[in-house]
Amino acid sequence: MPTLTNDMMRSIILDHYSHPLNKHDAPNSNYEKVHMHSDNCIDDLDIFLLVENNIITDACFNGVACAISTASTDIMCELLRGKNVDDGKYIIEQYHHMIHEEEFDESVLEEALAFINTSKQAARIRCATIGWNAADEILKDK
Amino acid sequence: MYDVYEIRKQFPMLREQKYMQGKPLVFLDNASTTFKPQCVIDAVVKYYSEVTANSHRGDYDLCYNMDVEIEKTRKVIAKFVNCDFKEVVFTSGDTMSLNLIAYSLGRKILKKGDEVVLSYAEHSSDILPWYQVCNEVGAEVKLIPLSEKGELLPENLDKVMSNKTKIVSIANVGNVLAYTANIKGLTAVAHKYGAYMVVDGAQSVPHNKTDFKDWDIDFLTFSAHKMCGPTGIGCMIGKYSILEMMDPFIVGGGNNVTFNTNQQVDYLEPPVKFEAGTLNLAGIMGFKAAVEFIDSIGIENIHKHDQELFDYAIEKLSQLDNVIIYNKEARGGVITFNVKDVFAQDEATLLNSKGIAVRSGQHCAKILNGFLKTPATCRMSTYLYTTKEEIDALVNALKEGGNILDAYFN
Structure with a gap:
């Protein structure tokens, strides 16, 4: 994947914040839900995953959220959709490595690479990971 | 009244310029906690x-x-x-x-x-x-x-x-x-x-x-x-x-x-x-x-200082079209505001990137939201050592505006 420029990263985040693709309630009750709220931000979200036959067939979220949590969760939904559970877990793990400035496999993160600068604003790490932690919670026992 | 610049010399957090995000620190979160003078x-x-x-x-x-x-x-x-x-x-x-x-x-x-x-x-x-x-x-x-x-x-x-x-x-x-x-x-x-x-x-x-x-x-x-x-x-x-x-x-x-x-x-x-x-x-x-x-210092003098800063800040902030103020007449040490169409936490992060400390969120007053009709606000709060220059720094930062993502990409 070509390196993203700052301008590209900005427009990815703004785009997913202003026009999230996956910000809606689960369309039916087959989805597994985890509720997350942040102790240092207003973020108060439900994350929904539909896992069928070891495949994450759909992902969406809804609630009150800041720019960083909205965009990062929206991108996560895009990334997880269609992946098998192990690949999904791997993507989440690599994302966490990136956020915490550790070595990571950038080949799987696609647009989520836009959050590489999150640690510049350490107070917002929680926002950039809130949706990802929720998905991890659902996938961890699978 | 007292000389605020003299008072600041007694505070190690203010005496020598501190930096946050590489910018001179402007601490406007005194309702949360305050700096300590050397005597304390x-x-x-x-x-x-x-x-x-x-x-x-x-x-x-x-x-x-x-x-x-x-x-x-x-x-x-x-x-x-x-x-x-x-x-x-x-x-x-x-x-x-x-x-x-x-x-x-x-x-x-x-x-x-x-x-x-x-x-x-x-x-x-x-x-x-x-x-x-x-x-x-x-x-x-x-x-x-x-x-x-x-x-x-x-x-x-x-x-x-x-x-x-x-x-x-x-x-x-x-x-x-x-x-x-x-x-x-x-x-x-x-x-x-x-x-x-x-x-x-x-x-x-x-x-x-x-x-x-x-x-x-x-x-x-x-x-x-x-x-x-x-x-x-x-x-x-x-x-x-x-x-x-x-x-x-x-x-x-x-x-x-x-x-x-x-x-x-x-x-x-x-x-x-x-x-x-x-x-x-x-x-x-x-x-x-x-x-x-x-x-x-005298509690009456501190109160007067709060009010002076409040009036000064309200006058300046009121001139900004993009700022909504929720307590224009309080005349105390707190001004609660939002920037139009910007989520409070995103604004606070942008201010952090400019060295300015304000609080954002619900400020632990979670049943007040219905009254304010907004899920979250930014809060700037002053104390006896706050200066008009610090208010100016906030006002200028809000005036500059800028994209909330500047905090991550500058």
């Missing part, structure tokens, strides 16, 4: 480096001197808020003080069907202890509606009072809208119905003149750290006759005279009855230094 830091260090000993627990001079120091601190605080020194109970801070009242008084006197009255603008520390105790005994919490501006008015208190009301607990100055309540008027209403009056002074005692006796309130709570003192120390002040009747909330250590195998305990008299366990002694020494420091 020295008092805390003195405890650890020169006079360390426990209190009430020894026959030697160091211990006796500590007891004297504690009583001196009670007297300094008592003079500052005009109460009797025996009415000053040390706690870990305002939250602990309110819990102490809720559990020691509330649990003792509240019965099923009784009511506790709070306001929509209360901080969680003045709501949750009452929820806990009321849920336990089957009592109910009632809320005083705010005026259109967000003020707490005696006539609105009167509307929710009844003979079932046993306790009224409210902040003198709220931590979001920061209007100063007419405590004397509110207390008269509470007492008319025979209810106890609890005043949360966390945001007011550091900024406004407090008069426990003249207001005729039954309880006052506040923390040292919001008035240049150390963290982890504060006090609960209560009318002595009520303190005598209350049960201790936490027991053990030296708060008792005797106990036997029949589970009978004879507790010490207030205030020591409520101070089980070793106190935060370094904190107490710092608390005294802080009150003396505030007193040396």
Whole structure:
């Protein structure tokens, strides 16, 4: 994947914040839900995953959220959709490595690479990971 | 008045320029906590480096001197808020003080069907202890509606009072809208119905003149750290006759005279009855230094400084089309605002990237959102050392605007 420029990263985040693709309630009750709220931000979200036959067939979220949590969760939904559970877990793990400035496999993160600068604003790490932690919670026992 | 630039020289956090995100630090989160002057830091260090000993627990001079120091601190605080020194109970801070009242008084006197009255603008520390105790005994919490501006008015208190009301607990100055309540008027209403009056002074005692006796309130709570003192120390002040009747909330250590195998305990008299366990002694020494420091500047002067900065900031902020102000007339140390179409936390992060510290969110006043009609706000708050230049820095940053993502990509 070509390196993203700052301008590209900005427009990815703004785009997913202003026009999230996956910000809606689960369309039916087959989805597994985890509720997350942040102790240092207003973020108060439900994350929904539909896992069928070891495949994450759909992902969406809804609630009150800041720019960083909205965009990062929206991108996560895009990334997880269609992946098998192990690949999904791997993507989440690599994302966490990136956020915490550790070595990571950038080949799987696609647009989520836009959050590489999150640690510049350490107070917002929680926002950039809130949706990802929720998905991890659902996938961890699978 | 005093020279704010001279005062700043006494604060290590201000004396030499500090930086945040590589920018000069502009600290506008004083409603959260405040910086400490050298005299307070020295008092805390003195405890650890020169006079360390426990209190009430020894026959030697160091211990006796500590007891004297504690009583001196009670007297300094008592003079500052005009109460009797025996009415000053040390706690870990305002939250602990309110819990102490809720559990020691509330649990003792509240019965099923009784009511506790709070306001929509209360901080969680003045709501949750009452929820806990009321849920336990089957009592109910009632809320005083705010005026259109967000003020707490005696006539609105009167509307929710009844003979079932046993306790009224409210902040003198709220931590979001920061209007100063007419405590004397509110207390008269509470007492008319025979209810106890609890005043949360966390945001007011550091900024406004407090008069426990003249207001005729039954309880006052506040923390040292919001008035240049150390963290982890504060006090609960209560009318002595009520303190005598209350049960201790936490027991053990030296708060008792005797106990036997029949589970009978004879507790010490207030205030020591409520101070089980070793106190935060370094904190107490710092608390005294802080009150003396505030007193040396003069609480009226601090209040005047707050108001001057408030008027200055409101005038400047009102000129910005993109800023919404929620408490334009409060004339206190807090201005609550939002930038149009920007989520409060995103704005606070952008300000952080410019070296400016403000708080964002609900500020622990979670039932106020319905009134504000927004899920979150930014809050800037000043103290005795805040300068107009710092207000300018905030105003300029808001004027510059910029994209919220600048914080991550500059």
